[in-house]
Amino acid sequence: MIPTAPKPRGRRPKSEEPDESALAPEDRYRAPALDKGLDILELLATQPQGLTRAEIVKEMDRSASEIYRMLERLVARQYVMRNATGDRYALSLKLFALANMHPPLSRLINQALPVMDDFARKAEQSCHMGVYDRGNVLIAAQINSPRGWSFSVQRGARVGLVDTASGHLLLAYADALSYQRMLAEHTPLDGEVPISPTQLSSSLAQIRTQGYVERDSAQSFGVVDISFPILGPDNTALATLTCPYIRRIDRHVGPELADVRELLRAASKTLSLNHAVAREAG
Structure with missing residues (x-):
């Protein structure tokens, strides 16, 4: 009897391999x-x-x-x-130790700045990135509008946790333990607009449903705050991306509010580690 040759080991025959073109992008490699x-x-x-x-x-x-x-x-x-x-x-x-060789906030800022700059050029509006810091919100990065006409918040400024779009987003997308800690650490800043626990709870529930904030600024007339979360893999907010939108009334025709909202949504999605949640529900 002629012995059967052993089957070669290693890669499967090409005919048995899955068609990579039919796979979803995340499964292809x-x-x-x-x-x-x-x-x-x-x-x-x-x-x-x-x-x-x-x-x-x-x-x-x-x-x-x-x-x-x-x-x-x-x-x-x-x-x-x-x-x-x-x-x-x-x-x-x-x-x-590896994370501290390249501090997370510095890494986030470095990744965010080109995306924020692209948004500012397309939207003709300024934008800033906020992160939670010791009971309030720290403006970690800021880009001005290239047009020169814009409202901006300076980098390094601290803004309120409970009366700003950025603060409400950070609270809305915090886990239960972080939420309690953030409120316990909060100390009112100069000019802070008070809000009742019922109002805060209602605002956060609406944000979770909608996926972003869009409302008149509680600090300045004529400014509409549009803010989206930058989400981590566990759906908590690593940071927020906010545009203090102002509408020009001269003859220059720039992007409308709805267009700016979609540009900011795309920017936040680019920076989010969980791309599925940084969007409007439905």
């Missing part, structure tokens, strides 16, 4: 091993006390052998550490 490692890191990030290997296998619904191999590599590269008894795994401080 998959790297399963990398995805598996990132899944483990993201899972452990939610578990301060760590998990056993069996618990990780159960949560990820994968085979014990593939989880073991990946865990060993993450331990070897010092992204994950074992406890003293060796039966639990938790994140090490390596990710924290």
